[in-house]
Amino acid sequence: MNQATTGTPLGANPARGDAVAMRGCAELSIVVPTLNERANVGLLVARLREALARIEWEVVFVDDDSKDGTIAAVRDIAAIDYRVRAIRRIARRGLAGACLEGILSSSAPIVAVMDGDLQHDETRLSAMFEIVRGGGADMVIASRYQEDGSADGAMTQLRTSGSRLATRLAQSLLKTPIHDPMSGFFMARREIVDAVAPRLSRQGFKILLDIVASSPAMRIKEIPYAFGPRLHGQSKLDSMVVAEYIGLLIAKASGDLISTRFLAFGMVGSAGVAVHLTALHALLSRGLPFAAAQTAAMFTAMAFNYSLNNAFTYRDLRRRGWHFLTGFGLFAALCSFGVVAGVGVSSLLYTNPSRWWVAGLAAAAVGTAWNYVTNSAITWRPR
Ligand SMILES: Nc1nc2c(ncn2[C@@H]2O[C@H](COP(=O)(O)OP(=O)(O)O)[C@@H](O)[C@H]2O)c(=O)[nH]1
Ligand SMILES: [Mg+2]
Structure with missing residues (x-):
């Protein structure tokens, strides 16, 4: 009725x-x-x-x-x-x-x-x-x-x-x-x-x-x-x-093309590059073999990026205690795929040695976009 x-x-x-x-x-x-x-x-x-x-x-x-x-x-x-x-x-x-x-x-x-x-x-x-x-x-x-x-x-x-x-x-x-x-x-x-x-x-x-x-x-x-x-x-x-x-x-x-979160993620990522290079330089100058120094520098940068993103970029969805640790595992795994995706795209684009920077920038863009999208959907998904 x-x-x-x-x-x-x-x-x-x-x-x-x-x-x-x-x-x-x-x-x-x-x-x-x-x-x-x-x-x-x-x-x-x-x-x-x-x-x-x-x-x-x-x-x-x-x-x-x-x-x-x-x-x-x-x-x-x-x-x-x-x-x-x-x-x-x-x-x-x-x-x-x-x-x-x-x-x-x-x-x-x-x-x-x-x-x-x-x-x-x-x-x-x-x-x-x-x-x-x-x-x-x-x-x-x-x-x-x-x-x-x-x-x-x-x-x-x-x-x-x-x-x-x-x-x-x-x-x-x-x-x-x-x-x-x-x-x-x-x-x-x-x-x-x-x-x-x-x-x-x-x-x-x-x-x-x-x-x-x-x-x-x-x-x-x-x-x-x-x-x-x-x-x-x-x-x-x-x-x-x-x-x-x-x-x-x-x-x-920017008409909502660039979100606040993406911007923060990108800024943390850029700071992470600096951390990576500083750590790599420091470890190499102590005589570590390149592969070991590179691996250690990569993990240092990832830990730095993860902590900063957790504290600032995703502060409203911050992972704490045990979840902080499991989140780092997710972040590291997803970012590793990001490296693979970035390298794949840059090798496709690397046809002319004098334009190496185009391939480099494309790799950074693809890697960042991948990391941002997947980590937003998985590591810091709204609970
Ligand atoms: N729910 C909620 N309220 C908040 C948060 N941050 C601030 N507030 C409230 O928002 C209002 C304005 O915050 P306030 O700290 O007074 O900002 P100010 O007046 O600009 O110094 C107050 O009623 C706060 O209690 C928040 O993260 N969540
Ligand atoms: Mg007030």
Whole structure:
């Protein structure tokens, strides 16, 4: 029996005594990524209750298995407030991926992302909501750098300059007119995110930039806010975030041809070549026979590449403990095939001795592509 014949929501049959839940989903889903924010979540929910008194809202905390018991704190609040939900992610890291997962887990027609550390001014949410609901924009960004907005209370001089530089880079590379493409505080119509979700990077910090770059026809408005100081806990922004950010810019500027991960993999590979040559030189100068020196240098470079890739390139899928060791076995085996494939291609191309470098470059490209594709699919496959 369907809705047309029963006049009730799909699947429910009152004649059979089914209960019909008539409460629809919220009008606004707020996604809050958290990593060790136990001391902040209760206060944030209290502030949301006050700021959103006239809106049907829900909040989804997406926690990357914080060690400080953040998820337990969220569940305590959820036990008394049905609008509070929790997602606990295990063995995964990454702000962008957490935000995306939270958005995709929710159903409200309008979604927002904000930090869990009280640095984002929740009193701006209702104004943002009115703009999106009223059709004034597809997305509203709460911006730190408009006339009345400020970041004075929260950032050190170095971070302010770094953030401004990153903003300029984003603006010129992506040709985005927005003032604060680095903001982590925004709201959008659900369809906007749904449409581009499969293409968004799950690594890194900057999901907003990624959504904006992937949705050229979107109508955006910015409203100012004061970026407040962190009350409890510590910032998780580290130097890797800067590297990931540059990777994201290059990925977007190349129309997603070059992914952040591939770029990192390539950079680690280039550093590995230097390690290989240094080790080879050192071992040869100690009088080791060439074959032995070459084998030892190769393993040193592989161990170096594997460890660096595990720590940075695939930091969100990092292998630990016993899995670290088995992963090295996989990596070494796959890369050995990469050498064979590279040598095969270069011998096919090596027809003219004066163009030796063409064959050499082709070997490096084929080897790198093989290593990247197979190791992404096997050694660091998403678990
Ligand atoms: N789920 C999840 N949340 C994160 C991660 N890194 C940071 N966060 C959260 O993202 C928000 C912004 O991070 P924060 O360290 O305050 O960045 P900052 O304000 O730029 O210094 C906070 O709510 C953090 O708890 C992560 O890897 N996973
Ligand atoms: Mg913060």
